[in-house]
Amino acid sequence: MTGDEREAETILSSIFIEAFQQYAKPSVEKLDETLMTELHRRLSLDPVPAMSAAGKACLSGRNIRRTDLEEALWQLPARERLCYLLRDVEGYTSARIAALFGTSETDAQRTILSARLRLRSLLAAQHSNEA
Numbered sequence: 001m002t003g004d005e006r007e008a009e010t011i012l013s014s015i016f017i018e019a020f021q022q023y024a025k026p027s028v029e030k031l032d033e034t035l036m037t038e039l040h041r042r043l044s045l046d047p048v049p050a051m052s053a054a055g056k057a058c059l060s061g062r063n064i065r066r067t068d069l070e071e072a073l074w075q076l077p078a079r080e081r082l083c084y085l086l087r088d089v090e091g092y093t094s095a096r097i098a099a100l101f102g103t104s105e106t107d108a109q110r111t112i113l114s115a116r117l118r119l120r121s122l123l124a125a126q127h128s129n130e131a
Contacts, residue, residue, distance in 0.1 A: 003074065011038055029099075036100045043078040045101070047111070072122035080115035087112045 015034040019026040026034075039045060073081055079101075086092040086100070098108035 011035075011042070014038065032096075032100055039082065043082075045079040045082060047079060047103075047107070068123060068126050069119075072119050072126065075122055076115055076118055080111055080118065083108060083111045084115035084119070088116075 012035075015031065015038055019031050019034045022034075023030055073084070076084065083097055083101075086097050087094065092100075094105050094108045094112065097112070098105040101108065
């Protein structure tokens with residue numbers, strides 16, 4: 001989320017220290033809450049308008065390089081990027097993501113879907129530029 005490995009390590013260290021100072025035995029939920037507070041402080045995690053259906057992209061039969069995916073991820077709005085990473089990389093449920101953002105599960109699912117659509121569009125654009 002930060003684009004800088006050192007900054008990410010600093011954030012993780014600080015949230016663990018803060019969580020363990022506040023709670024004798026912090027739960028995963030408390031750690032997540034502390035992390036979200038820090039990410040809200042550092043990043044713009046405001047809701048983003050959903051991408052229209054016109055942004056369809058065809059990636060069938062194409063192997064996507066990790067570097068292409070990382071580049072496309074950085075073009076997503078911060079909120080979409082975080083929701084996508086929490087759901088599709090870290091395996092969080094939509095309900096858990098909704099709780100972290102203080103929104104409805106439907107809103108979380110919409111944000112995840114919007115991120116996936118936007119990623120496909122960005123990756124398709126990269127592919128057409130390479131062709």
